Amino acid sequence: PYGWYREMRENEPVRYDPGRNSWDVFRYADVKRILNDDATFSVDPEKATDFVEPEGEGEGLILDTMLFEDPPRHDDLRGVVEDSFRPRAIRELEPRIRELTREILDDALEGEGEMDLVSEFAYPLPVVVIAELLGVPVEDRDRFKEWSDAIVSSASDDEGGAEFAERQQEVQREMGFYFLQLIEERRENPRDDLISTIATAEIDGEPLPREEVLGTCILLLVAGNITTTNLITNAVRCFGENDLFGTYTDAGAVPTPAIEETLRYRAPVQAMTRIATEDVTVGGETIGAGDRVIAWMGSANRDDRQFPEGDSFVPDRSPNQHLGFGHGTHYCLGAPLARLEAEVALSELFDRLAGVEFADARLQPTRSSFIYGVESLPLRYSV
Numbered sequence: 478p479y480g481w482y483r484e485m486r487e488n489e490p491v492r493y494d495p496g497r498n499s500w501d502v503f504r505y506a507d508v509k510r511i512l513n514d515d516a517t518f519s520v521d522p523e524k525a526t527d528f529v530e531p532e533g534e535g536e537g538l539i540l541d542t543m544l545f546e547d548p549p550r551h552d553d554l555r556g557v558v559e560d561s562f563r564p565r566a567i568r569e570l571e572p573r574i575r576e577l578t579r580e581i582l583d584d585a586l587e588g589e590g591e592m593d594l595v596s597e598f599a600y601p602l603p604v605v606v607i608a609e610l611l612g613v614p615v616e617d618r619d620r621f622k623e624w625s626d627a628i629v630s631s632a633s634d635d636e637g638g639a640e641f642a643e644r645q646q647e648v649q650r651e652m653g654f655y656f657l658q659l660i661e662e663r664r665e666n667p668r669d670d671l672i673s674t675i676a677t678a679e680i681d682g683e684p685l686p687r688e689e690v691l692g693t694c695i696l697l698l699v700a701g702n703i704t705t706t707n708l709i710t711n712a713v714r715c716f717g718e719n720d721l722f723g724t725y726t727d728a729g730a731v732p733t734p735a736i737e738e739t740l741r742y743r744a745p746v747q748a749m750t751r752i753a754t755e756d757v758t759v760g761g762e763t764i765g766a767g768d769r770v771i772a773w774m775g776s777a778n779r780d781d782r783q784f785p786e787g788d789s790f791v792p793d794r795s796p797n798q799h800l801g802f803g804h805g806t807h808y809c810l811g812a813p814l815a816r817l818e819a820e821v822a823l824s825e826l827f828d829r830l831a832g833v834e835f836a837d838a839r840l841q842p843t844r845s846s847f848i849y850g851v852e853s854l855p856l857r858y859s860v
């Protein structure tokens with residue numbers, strides 16, 4: 478998409494797209510302004526003039542969450558889990574994440590010189606980590622992973638057929654039912670896990686309604702999986718293309734700025750949607766109340782007005798105020814966790830592998846315009 482972004486930033490930085498019935502915004506300053514102003518640019522899809530109620534139960538599981546609520550409800554819901562995701566709390570997870578990473582890597586390395594980085598390494602890791610944090614019992618992990626797979630296939634598929642949609646609904650129902658049981662159980666006997674935290678939370682002395690408890694659990698499950706998978710994979714692509722594999726093996730650790738630069742250069746989430754709550758002018762264009770606005774942070778991240786040589790990968794770029802985790806009120810809750818997982822995963826990977834190379838130059842991008850990554854990344858390596 479990057480050639481297109483560049484062209485749009487220069488020629489039509491704010492434009493109406495009749496096909497999607499929405500506005501596209503491409504420049505850094507405009508994107509940041511939109512994310513900063515949640516009174517004018519709401520996350521609530523129901524505020525759109527052309528909003529249609531999703532059909533069927535289960536469809537809207539994550540509509541009742543912080544991601545689609547404006548303040549003040551947003552702040553209350555986010556407050557329920559915020560402490561668990563603070564950098565200090567997350568740092569304590571490092572030894573366990575390293576252990577899980579090594580287990581997954583051991584399995585992946587059984588391929589004797591070849592592996593698919595996505596399916597064998599970058600995908601399983603975040604699923605296992607979040608399952609453990611939530612408190613999903615070990616014996617249910619396989620079922621749990623099947624649901625994640627199904628949800629991921631929906632996230633990367635823009636227009637599946639009717640059969641596909643039906644299967645999705647079934648998965649959502651099954652998963653919802655499963656979580657509700659777990660939630661009830663933890664309400665009675667809370668443990669030291671996220672499901673317990675959410676199930677026993679109170680806002681202004683009132684327990685959370687069931688839909689919000691369930692929605693929050695499911696949001697935590699889905700928000701961090703394909704995104705973290707793609708961060709790890711996109712980083713390996715960036716490092717390979719810039720001849721950095723050897724560098725990081727010697728150092729034994731992948732430096733933070735290189736991960737930040739990946740979040741800028743190949744952001745796993747390329748765009749976010751908002752609804753204008755009043756008529757508002759952006760870049761000389763008037764966006765009407767109730768219009769949908771797509772803030773292209775994948776483009777903002779390449780804007781030369783903010784990043785010198787925006788289309789070059791500079792592993793030690795500083796400063797680097799990228800929008801890879803969003804900005805403002807909805808800034809990614811899981812950012813500290815995603816950063817830690819990526820740092821541990823990449824460092825362990827390069828520590829174990831020598832002579833890494835891409836085994837297949839043909840890359841199949843994920844089938845979604847908002848999620849950026851590849852479906853698979855075959856590697857050849859020696860140990």
Ligand code: HEM
Pocket residue numbers: 520543544545555607696697698700701702704705708744745746749750800801802803804806807808809810811812814815
């Ligand atoms: C929000 C990206 C990992 C949980 C967001 C947003 C972005 C983002 C761009 C803002 C959405 C918006 O403004 O509409 C990413 C990327 C990740 C990642 C690129 C990995 C590299 C995670 C993880 C978790 C997580 C691991 C949790 C386990 C959330 C939640 C929100 C969010 C709960 C909503 C926050 C709110 O509305 O206040 N993420 N995310 N994310 N993310 Fe992440």
